[in-house]
Amino acid sequence: MTINEILNVREKLLADLDAVIGAEELEAFKLAHLTRKGTIAAMFDDLRSVSKEEKPLAGKELNLLRQSVEARFADKEQSLGTSKRTDAHRIDLTMPARTVPVSSPGHEHPLMKTLNEMISIFERMGFGVEYGPEIEDDEHNFGKLNFPADHPARDMQDTFFVKPSAGWKGTESAPLLLRTHTSPVQIRLMEKQKPPIRSIMPGRVYRNEAASARSAVAFFQLEGLVIDKGVTMADLKGVLLSFARQFFGSDAKIRLRPSFFPFTEPSAEVDVSCYICGGKGCRVCKNSGWLEILGSGMVHPNVLSNSGIDPEIYTGYAFGLGIDRTAMMRYGVSDIRDFFENDYRFLEQF
Numbered sequence: 390m391t392i393n394e395i396l397n398v399r400e401k402l403l404a405d406l407d408a409v410i411g412a413e414e415l416e417a418f419k420l421a422h423l424t425r426k427g428t429i430a431a432m433f434d435d436l437r438s439v440s441k442e443e444k445p446l447a448g449k450e451l452n453l454l455r456q457s458v459e460a461r462f463a464d465k466e467q468s469l470g471t472s473k474r475t476d477a478h479r480i481d482l483t484m485p486a487r488t489v490p491v492s493s494p495g496h497e498h499p500l501m502k503t504l505n506e507m508i509s510i511f512e513r514m515g516f517g518v519e520y521g522p523e524i525e526d527d528e529h530n531f532g533k534l535n536f537p538a539d540h541p542a543r544d545m546q547d548t549f550f551v552k553p554s555a556g557w558k559g560t561e562s563a564p565l566l567l568r569t570h571t572s573p574v575q576i577r578l579m580e581k582q583k584p585p586i587r588s589i590m591p592g593r594v595y596r597n598e599a600a601s602a603r604s605a606v607a608f609f610q611l612e613g614l615v616i617d618k619g620v621t622m623a624d625l626k627g628v629l630l631s632f633a634r635q636f637f638g639s640d641a642k643i644r645l646r647p648s649f650f651p652f653t654e655p656s657a658e659v660d661v662s663c664y665i666c667g668g669k670g671c672r673v674c675k676n677s678g679w680l681e682i683l684g685s686g687m688v689h690p691n692v693l694s695n696s697g698i699d700p701e702i703y704t705g706y707a708f709g710l711g712i713d714r715t716a717m718m719r720y721g722v723s724d725i726r727d728f729f730e731n732d733y734r735f736l737e738q739f
């Protein structure tokens with residue numbers, strides 16, 4: 390057997406296959422050529438007689454021959470409708486559906502469930518959703534938010550700094566860091582978009598502190614920012630009350646307490662009436678009837694001008710809320726670390 394003979398047989402078999410017009414003829418072809426006693430198997434046996442030098446190439450050509458004849462055979466089977474596979478592949482639309490067992494597959498993580506619900510509440514009130522980087526520069530995380538140079542939050546104790554290295558933008562004097570809050574996304578948004586602005590900005594933030602039941606090194610926040618002509622603190626209060634009613638229940642109340650943040654003036658801490666006892670006082674609210682949910686205030690004029698917005702023309706409010714903390718309150722989770730350990734026994738309960 391020579392290489393040429395192999396090529397000739399291949400051509401002939403393919404031509405024979407093309408000429409087949411019926412199922413019986415096709416079956417005869419199979420018996421003659423594709424079974425263990427057929428032509429092709431015999432040619433493989435014959436490889437033994439091929440010279441040492443030609444054997445590798447002959448083997449390769451023979452394999453090609455078999456593959457191409459088998460492929461053409463399958464095509465022919467399909468076109469003649471004799472393939473056994475055809476029926477198996479037909480879809481039976483009347484077959485009963487296979488249902489998914491309720492107990493088995495995964496579901497949303499309680500944190501994402503909380504976040505997604507918050508997002509849809511704010512979306513219904515006309516807010517867009519924005520995201521920013523988790524690795525930030527000092528200017529966005531602190532400087533433009535009106536933090537003084539010696540503010541304690543800028544300390545190594547509270548912030549994770551990213552070591553400057555080749556290819557990174559950070560330097561000793563303007564370091565990169567893991568953002569400690571979502572407020573820098575406010576600055577990024579104001580830098581790229583002129584008012585009116587009405588957005589929420591969810592994301593992960595990092596704090597360099599000892600992990601405990603109440604604080605984690607990484608957690609989630611949701612920032613809100615509204616900038617326009619004539620925006621007042623009454624607008625802030627209205628939006629937060631509406632959010633509290635939709636999230637905690639229609640009889641939820643809120644109260645604002647004076648507070649301080651470098652980036653807002655005036656600033657307020659916001660509490661919601663305890664959803665467990667309705668304000669009468671219980672273990673969850675430590676008998677006060679109120680739960681602290683967020684920080685807020687009117688955007689400081691310095692923050693507006695640092696971001697290229699004229700504070701003589703525009704005013705706005707901002708707020709920042711801890712997603713983990715809110716989820717803990719809502720689901721009665723007492724240790725924040727439970728959210729990150731992925732213990733199936735914990736996750737299963739949501």
Ligand code: DAH
Pocket residue numbers: 569570571572612613650653683684685686707708709710
């Ligand atoms: N960034 C603050 C924090 O992490 C939370 C905050 C307070 C955000 C007041 C705000 C705000 O936008 O107005 O503690």
